[in-house]
Amino acid sequence: MSKLTGSKKATQFTESVIREMTRLNALYGGVNLSQGFPDFPAPAEVKQAACAAIEADVNQYAVTWGARPLREAVASGFSRRYGLPVSADEQVTVCCGSTEAMMSTMMAIIDPGDEVVIFEPFYENYGPDAIRSGATPRYVTLHEPDWTFDPDELTAAFNAKTKAVILNTPNNPTGKVFTRDELETIAALCRKWDAIAISDEIYEHIIYDGHRHVPIATIDGMADRTVTINGLSKTYSVTGWRVGWTISPPSLTGAIRKVHDFLTVGAAAPLQEAGAVALGLPDGYYLDLAARYQRRRDMLLEILERHHFTCYKPYGAYYIMTDVRAFGCTNDVEFARYLVKEVGVATVPGSSFYKDPARGRTKVRFCFCKRDETLLEADRRLEKLVPVGVPR
Numbered sequence: 001m002s003k004l005t006g007s008k009k010a011t012q013f014t015e016s017v018i019r020e021m022t023r024l025n026a027l028y029g030g031v032n033l034s035q036g037f038p039d040f041p042a043p044a045e046v047k048q049a050a051c052a053a054i055e056a057d058v059n060q061y062a063v064t065w066g067a068r069p070l071r072e073a074v075a076s077g078f079s080r081r082y083g084l085p086v087s088a089d090e091q092v093t094v095c096c097g098s099t100e101a102m103m104s105t106m107m108a109i110i111d112p113g114d115e116v117v118i119f120e121p122f123y124e125n126y127g128p129d130a131i132r133s134g135a136t137p138r139y140v141t142l143h144e145p146d147w148t149f150d151p152d153e154l155t156a157a158f159n160a161k162t163k164a165v166i167l168n169t170p171n172n173p174t175g176k177v178f179t180r181d182e183l184e185t186i187a188a189l190c191r192k193w194d195a196i197a198i199s200d201e202i203y204e205h206i207i208y209d210g211h212r213h214v215p216i217a218t219i220d221g222m223a224d225r226t227v228t229i230n231g232l233s234k235t236y237s238v239t240g241w242r243v244g245w246t247i248s249p250p251s252l253t254g255a256i257r258k259v260h261d262f263l264t265v266g267a268a269a270p271l272q273e274a275g276a277v278a279l280g281l282p283d284g285y286y287l288d289l290a291a292r293y294q295r296r297r298d299m300l301l302e303i304l305e306r307h308h309f310t311c312y313k314p315y316g317a318y319y320i321m322t323d324v325r326a327f328g329c330t331n332d333v334e335f336a337r338y339l340v341k342e343v344g345v346a347t348v349p350g351s352s353f354y355k356d357p358a359r360g361r362t363k364v365r366f367c368f369c370k371r372d373e374t375l376l377e378a379d380r381r382l383e384k385l386v387p388v389g390v391p392r
């Protein structure tokens with residue numbers, strides 16, 4: 001047999017459906033409510049800081065695990081917000097986006113035969129991350145409408161082989177914000193089975209209706225067994241800069257830094273300088289960010305409900321999961337293709353967030369990190385869509 005093929009691991013996962021939907025959107029000239037990136041500008045101070053860093057010739061490699069000002073800003077910001085001491089030298093590693101942060105962490109901690117517990121629906125990268133790192137994923141379902149998990153199902157997913165659980169709160173794609181009680185349940189299992197929590201908290205500041213973000217690292221006994229992942233992308237509307245980081249217990253930092261170093265050497269040096277400036281923005285910036293997103297959430301919810309989508313109201317992040325049975329949809333992929341091609345609105349098919357595609361067959365995800373004009377244009381285009389049994 002020819003050796004001119006991809007590896008076995010590489011054939012076990014597909015192209016990212018999220019990125020594919022953005023490409024289809026470009027092909028059909030749609031309104032892109034699929035891949036979650038803002039279509040409005042980043043804060044002026046942050047952009048100016050990046051330009052100033054390039055002008056000042058911060059153009060060579062930063063320290064492989066991250067420029068000191070950014071690492072210090074990450075450490076002091078987390079300590080200030082959550083009262084947990086973090087050492088910039090021993091715990092923070094800057095990566096090329098939280099995507100690389102997650103992959104470096106997985107590759108740094110997983111041995112063949114290790115199992116990783118993943119909540120579904122999940123952000124689609126976690127599946128390939130598990131396969132690439134050699135982990136066996138064990139999925140635990142979050143059940144709509146409020147995306148709760150069954151504690152017995154979670155308990156049954158943990159065993160002596162469990163190396164880690166991947167958590168994402170506020171959650172993509174559901175908008176769920178894990179409560180302290182839920183995190184206590186997860187933490188108790190981590191402690192019982194000596195497992196690591198890998199917590200993707202990229203939507204930390206995008207949270208609504210008085211909900212509060214609780215980092216699992218702050219739960220009793222978890223600081224020493226949690227890798228917290230975050231980045232500039234969502235908080236500062238710079239998804240294309242690819243600057244993210246891990247906050248890890250010192251016992252894991254060396255392994256993560258080694259993997260990160262040989263994968264990418266380091267994230268863009270001038271953008272790390274700008275990141276340190278971004279993290280220094282006053283508290284008002286974050287309140288304003290959340291308030292603006294809450295308004296956009298309400299706007300898109302109203303639009304989608306008026307167009308007969310069943311919406312699961314999100315309390316964090318910038319996505320709305322919907323059920324599309326009203327349109328007679330039994331195949332989310334076909335429906336999403338129809339939406340982008342014939343209606344002109346790009347979404348992400350629900351099945352791409354589930355291990356078993358059947359669970360997502362009647363769902364599609366919309367994002368609302370967009371200007372009002374963009375959401376209003378989607379509203380106009382969705383007029384074309386007619387639910388089953390409604391005469392026109």
Ligand code: GLN
Pocket residue numbers: 018019034035036037099123172
């Ligand atoms: N997190 C965003 C989403 O879910 C973008 C993902 C990506 O393409 N890196 O749409």
